[in-house]
Amino acid sequence: MNEFLAQFLVESRELVEHATDDLLALEQVPDDRARLDSAFRGFHTLKGAAGIVEFTAMGRAVHAAEDLLEAVRSGEQPVTADLVSNCLACLDQVVRWLDAIDAEGALPIDAEAAAARLVARLASPAGPSLADARAASAAEDPDPPWAGRLRADTAGVVGARIAIRYTPSADCFFRGEDPLGLMSRLPGLLALEIRPLQPWPPLEELDPFAANLVIDALSSASSKEVADHLRPVSDQVRIYALRQDDDPVFPDRAAKVLKAQLALLSAPRGQEMAGRWASAGRVAANVLRHLGMEAEAAVIDAALARSLAAGDPAALLAALEATVNAAPAAAPREGGDDPGRIPSSPQDAIARALRVDIDRIDAIVNLTGELTVVKNALGHAAERARQGTDPEGLAQVLKQQHALLDRLTAELQRSVLAIRVLPLGHLFRRFSRPVRELARTLGKTLRLVIEGETTEADKAVVEALFEPLMHVLRNAVGHGVETAEQRRASGKPETAVIQLRGRRQGEHVVVEVADDGRGIDVVDVRRAAAARHLATTEALAALSDDAVVDLIFAPGFSTVGAVTDVSGRGVGMDAVRSAIERLGGRVAVKSRAGEGTTVRFVLPFTVMMTRVMTVEAAGQVFGVPFDAIVETLQLARDGIVAIGAAEAFVLRGRTVPLISLARALDADTTIATPSVANIVVIETGGQLAALEVDRFGERLDVMLKPMDGLLGGTTLVAGTTLLGDGRVLIVLDPLELLQ
Amino acid sequence: MTVKLENGNILLAGICPADDAEPLLRLVLNNRRAIVDWRACDEAHTAVIQILLAAKPELLGPPANPFLNRRIAPLIGDRRSGAHSSD
Numbered sequence: 001m002n003e004f005l006a007q008f009l010v011e012s013r014e015l016v017e018h019a020t021d022d023l024l025a026l027e028q029v030p031d032d033r034a035r036l037d038s039a040f041r042g043f044h045t046l047k048g049a050a051g052i053v054e055f056t057a058m059g060r061a062v063h064a065a066e067d068l069l070e071a072v073r074s075g076e077q078p079v080t081a082d083l084v085s086n087c088l089a090c091l092d093q094v095v096r097w098l099d100a101i102d103a104e105g106a107l108p109i110d111a112e113a114a115a116a117r118l119v120a121r122l123a124s125p126a127g128p129s130l131a132d133a134r135a136a137s138a139a140e141d142p143d144p145p146w147a148g149r150l151r152a153d154t155a156g157v158v159g160a161r162i163a164i165r166y167t168p169s170a171d172c173f174f175r176g177e178d179p180l181g182l183m184s185r186l187p188g189l190l191a192l193e194i195r196p197l198q199p200w201p202p203l204e205e206l207d208p209f210a211a212n213l214v215i216d217a218l219s220s221a222s223s224k225e226v227a228d229h230l231r232p233v234s235d236q237v238r239i240y241a242l243r244q245d246d247d248p249v250f251p252d253r254a255a256k257v258l259k260a261q262l263a264l265l266s267a268p269r270g271q272e273m274a275g276r277w278a279s280a281g282r283v284a285a286n287v288l289r290h291l292g293m294e295a296e297a298a299v300i301d302a303a304l305a306r307s308l309a310a311g312d313p314a315a316l317l318a319a320l321e322a323t324v325n326a327a328p329a330a331a332p333r334e335g336g337d338d339p340g341r342i343p344s345s346p347q348d349a350i351a352r353a354l355r356v357d358i359d360r361i362d363a364i365v366n367l368t369g370e371l372t373v374v375k376n377a378l379g380h381a382a383e384r385a386r387q388g389t390d391p392e393g394l395a396q397v398l399k400q401q402h403a404l405l406d407r408l409t410a411e412l413q414r415s416v417l418a419i420r421v422l423p424l425g426h427l428f429r430r431f432s433r434p435v436r437e438l439a440r441t442l443g444k445t446l447r448l449v450i451e452g453e454t455t456e457a458d459k460a461v462v463e464a465l466f467e468p469l470m471h472v473l474r475n476a477v478g479h480g481v482e483t484a485e486q487r488r489a490s491g492k493p494e495t496a497v498i499q500l501r502g503r504r505q506g507e508h509v510v511v512e513v514a515d516d517g518r519g520i521d522v523v524d525v526r527r528a529a530a531a532r533h534l535a536t537t538e539a540l541a542a543l544s545d546d547a548v549v550d551l552i553f554a555p556g557f558s559t560v561g562a563v564t565d566v567s568g569r570g571v572g573m574d575a576v577r578s579a580i581e582r583l584g585g586r587v588a589v590k591s592r593a594g595e596g597t598t599v600r601f602v603l604p605f606t607v608m609m610t611r612v613m614t615v616e617a618a619g620q621v622f623g624v625p626f627d628a629i630v631e632t633l634q635l636a637r638d639g640i641v642a643i644g645a646a647e648a649f650v651l652r653g654r655t656v657p658l659i660s661l662a663r664a665l666d667a668d669t670t671i672a673t674p675s676v677a678n679i680v681v682i683e684t685g686g687q688l689a690a691l692e693v694d695r696f697g698e699r700l701d702v703m704l705k706p707m708d709g710l711l712g713g714t715t716l717v718a719g720t721t722l723l724g725d726g727r728v729l730i731v732l733d734p735l736e737l738l739q
Numbered sequence: 740m741t742v743k744l745e746n747g748n749i750l751l752a753g754i755c756p757a758d759d760a761e762p763l764l765r766l767v768l769n770n771r772r773a774i775v776d777w778r779a780c781d782e783a784h785t786a787v788i789q790i791l792l793a794a795k796p797e798l799l800g801p802p803a804n805p806f807l808n809r810r811i812a813p814l815i816g817d818r819r820s821g822a823h824s825s826d
Contacts, residue, residue: 209760
């Protein structure tokens with residue numbers, strides 16, 4: 001990828017991020033002029049960036065959104081949820097393009113259709129004044145939005161060039177006009193939609209002599225032919241020339257390919273059919289995917305599987321037919337329109353490039369300078385040592401330099417670690433979109449309030465927090481917060497508030513998700529816990545309410561009967577707790593019935609990752625810190641000699657004491673010793689030693705958690721960590737092991 | 740007469756002019772359950788179609804006129820004719 005493109009990617013992602021923030025804030029406070037201007041500038045800059053890399057399709061799409069925001073700035077348009085959704089859809093598309101560029105290393109070649117779709121969508125929503133103004137401005141004149149709808153509503157309409165809106169005047173029947181008769185003879189008529197201009201009155205009050213219709217039509221004829229045909233009623237007709245490059249349902253080629261698959265499937269059956277269905281199904285699914293119709297592709301895939309299982313193409317044929325014919329309902333969606341699904345946030349992909357505050361880099365540069373000074377001083381000291389005249393003074397100098405070096409290396413380490421520190425805002429920002437979409441899907445009115453986004457935490461912590469936090473937020477929106485009606489009924493403000501807060505507390509970072517919803521029903525939790533045999537009824541009765549609420553973290557617990565799309569995908573709060581504990585953190589919940597629920601994460605500021613090697617001894621898995629391991633080897637039993645009660649072997653001329661790990665841990669050692677010993681050589685405190693183990697395991701980076709509480713006094717163990725599968729791994733302390 | 744009541748069905752036949760709208764509306768009002776049989780309808784004026792669009796009676800089709808069959812019938816909800824039959 002060339003340098004411009006790489007820079008374009010980084011910049012554009014940031015612009016998208018900021019513009020998303022601005023738009024969401026604007027939706028909350030529509031008259032926030034600063035946010036509006038900032039969003040507008042964001043789109044404007046994106047357009048400029050697209051221009052620099054000559055990505056014209058993106059430039060056009062972004063330009064349309066910029067126009068829309070310009071209309072808001074000039075007061076022509078109000079800020080509506082739809083307007084915000086449309087602008088966000090534009091940003092989503094930009095992110096898809098950026099991802100494509102990232103993957104391909106070049107501009108996407110099929111961006112035109114998507115851009116045209118966006119431009120159509122962003123064209124002012126039926127605002128006649130603006131539409132007229134645009135019609136006058138010729139070249140860049142976007143299609144009227146209803147034309148797109150009409151096309152999308154009419155399957156298989158290909159080649160529409162003209163859209164017509166005919167609003168017959170009420171007295172037209174008296175003038176001998178027959179609007180539908182005229183339209184029935186319209187050259188190249190492709191689609192027709194008739195609606196009442198005013199809602200139909202009760203039949204008793206219907207005036208049979210007054211026209212009350214709006215007629216929308218698409219035609220494949222030229223605008224001149226259409227205009228000539230409609231000349232007698234030109235005062236009641238508006239004619240739009242449509243863009244040619246976009247067919248919102250299927251581009252021509254895609255439709256052809258899909259139809260060919262249909263024909264193939266409908267052909268008489270023969271021996272080789274199963275293979276042909278499979279490839280037809282796959283081709284169709286791929287075409288749909290290419291068009292961004294992921295859901296439809298999945299339907300085809302499922303149908304193909306059914307067909308293959310049943311040895312009958314009927315299921316696939318039906319699914320494909322339904323897709324091709326019912327395409328309008330399945331027209332490619334811009335992200336966020338699909339109810340029930342939480343659109344992935346633009347920044348879901350882990351940021352590959354890290355933007356670092358220049359001050360931090362400067363600090364490191366300064367440290368490097370100071371290190372150079374120490375280096376020179378040491379060179380000087382070496383010279384003095386060679387002369388050997390003043391050992392006392394030399395020792396003094398060395399001691400000083402060592403102290404200096406000590407300070408500098410510690411500082412360097414801190415500075416380098418600081419590069420990995422990210423503000424939580426980075427993470428928090430990613431939730432605004434999904435929460436908003438989810439609330440819209442569920443019809444709940446809520447506000448996500450973010451606090452403490454400048455609180456910093458290690459990059460590893462920030463990144464690992466996304467999943468668990470998303471889960472908790474989903475729960476809060478889905479279950480915690482009530483609907484507006486329920487809230488009104490219980491005397492709360494209709495708009496629920498979910499707070500996402502971050503703050504530093506000593507060496508810990510605290511992240512809280514607090515909602516003002518209905519709270520966790522303790523009775524329900526008790527009942528569910530009993531039903532799932534998490535504890536006996538008596539034990540449950542003895543638990544305090546807080547302890548009962550804590551049961552939601554128990555594995556296998558969920559109070560939701562039905563699995564919904566919102567949450568309850570089989571991973572519950574227990575997954576959240578184990579994810580947080582893997583980071584060396586804690587999670588707790590507080591809830592008051594009717595007042596809300598607060599889930600609090602307490603995390604270490606930095607994640608100290610320790611690399612360990614796992615070994616097996618006496619049927620158990622242990623971790624050995626990698627730093628301590630010198631090498632691993634296999635040694636024939638006769639190379640091991642007994643020295644008193646202990647054993648040893650000779651390694652490269654050095655006698656190394658050997659400890660059987662199983663025996664050291666007082667495990668059962670009656671198992672026959674193998675003829676070849678697996679040995680881990682470790683070095684600790686300048687001493688070599690070796691551990692005999694049953695088996696070598698794998699290398700892992702783990703977050704080590706020191707033993708505390710009852711086990712605090714345990715020797716031999718450096719700490720524990722949770723393995724990916726939830727098992728506890730005990731990491732040995734080599735130093736203590738050798739004592 | 741191109742609009743008439745026959746055996747409880749409202750019949751549209753031949754070329755139905757704008758003047759048919761008013762009698763059609765009256766027939767529909769007085770026979771709320773009546774089926775409108777437009778199989779013999781060669782042409783219908785907008786005023787007549789407007790009554791059908793507003794009243795959405797049950798239709799007996801397909802009408803003789805392809806435009807009515809293809810473009811209008813689906814809007815009124817006639818399942819026995821409409822976009823899927825040929826015109």
